Amino acid sequence: MNTATLDSAGASASMPTPATTAEDAALFRKITWRLMPLLCVCYVLNYLDRTNVGYAQLQMKEQLGFSDAVFGLGAGIFFIGYAVFEIPSNLMLAKIGVRATLLRIMGLWGLASAAMMFATTPTQFYVLRFLIGVFEAGFAPGVLFYLTLWFPSHRRAQATALFFMAFGAAPIVAGPIAGLTMTYLDGVMSLRGWQWLFLLEGVPSVLLGIVAFRWLSNSPAQAPWLSATEKQRVARLLADDQAANGATERHTFGAAMRDGRVWLIGFMSFLIILGIYALSFWQPTILKSMGLSVLQIGFYAVIPAVAGIAANLVVGRHSDRRKERRWHFALSAVVGAAGLALTTLFMHNAVAAVLCLALASMGISAAFTVLWSVPGTFMSKSAAAAGIALISTIGGSAGLVAPMMVGALKTMTGGFTASLYVLSGALVLSALLMLVALPASALGRTKR
Incomplete structure (x- = not known):
């Protein structure tokens, strides 16, 4: 099995020195702390806006007369919109960068999720669920692609684990948030609990999209929070990693x-x-x-x-x-x-x-x-x-x-x-x- 180091300067690369290893570890800790907390919070909101209909239906069924079949079809329509626009969204990300992409994705999905509070007929429900799928398309794969721009392959599983940790943590907060909102805000300002749920979980996505646009950098070369030496080091490690793994073939x-x-x-x-x-x-x-x-x-x-x-x-x-x-x-x-x-x-x-x-x-x-x-x-x-x-x-x-x-x-x-x-x-x-x-x-x- 080939255990050659991925951090090589050429065909005759030697093992990195302890100093270099320590410096690289500190550099990628810096990158991780800059990127991952915000990306994880975005993923939590992504989960909430995707799945809150499961909690909302507990009230919507009775108040709007929606059947289980209506909710089942709404769930399926979401994934149709998501699948159709997934690849186009990621291709656009590669051209315009993650900042503009997250602003577009999170702003539109947040608005569509909040608009669910106005749905009163099955048709309106289907259209909004489809649009949420369309607008959300490209978020998770877009972030995974974004991580390849910052982390060499031998550091990527840990970064990916942190990102997916947010998806695993989201169910822990989804239930309590939904339960409290739908119980204690039901009837406030003449809105039902399920309407408040869509509003209060949709609007933060829009705001966080704006935060992501201002906080994130499209690539290490464009990161003002990295020194010139750090930018060069990241670029070198990524280039060596791709060359070592044959990633320049396609x-x-x-x-x-x-x-x-x-x-x-x-x-x-x-x-x-x-x-x-x-x-x-x-x-x-x-x-x-x-x-x-x-x-x-x-x-x-x-x-x-x-x-x-x-x-x-x-x-x-x-x-x-x-x-x-x-x-x-x-x-x-x-x-x-x-x-x-x-x-x-x-x-x-x-x-x-x-x-x-x-x-x-x-x-x-x-x-x-x-x-x-x-x-x-x-x-x-x-x-x-x-x-x-x-x-x-x-x-x-x-x-x-x-x-x-x-x-x-x-x-x-x-x-x-x-x-x-x-x-x-x-x-x-x-x-x-x-x-x-x-x-x-x-x-x-x-x-x-």
């Missing part, structure tokens, strides 16, 4: 679209996200079927979320340190599969089931983080924007498939056991694809 959007590795990683992402969205939509129902109250469900659901965050950070950091992706992903996916399969044995024991779901969350979250550190390794900057967006589009389609699949299997079998086995099998398949199908060229010069 330069066009068409090349990324024709790259079999991109499609394979996209399919692996789809298999992982099946588990993510299935748990997001159905975990509360699973816990409710065990006899838990709504309040108990809220507290129990925190445990898998916290476990997933911890695994994200630990596995991402360890993968970067060892410069190894293949086994970190595969073992994490298998752990997730084991957690889902074991849950079926404890459907009448809430504590044991939650611990199994926590194990599943740990494996799924860690596998997802490690997988997203791979694409930027073998794609050039110009191809990465399209390639990452294509991977995200393929994987994101699981958001439409997973809830319907689990619901259909539940209807057919009367429980969740069959769907948990299917999701477990999907994770095992993703692990096998990583071990035997993904070519070594997709992993650069990390350990295979």
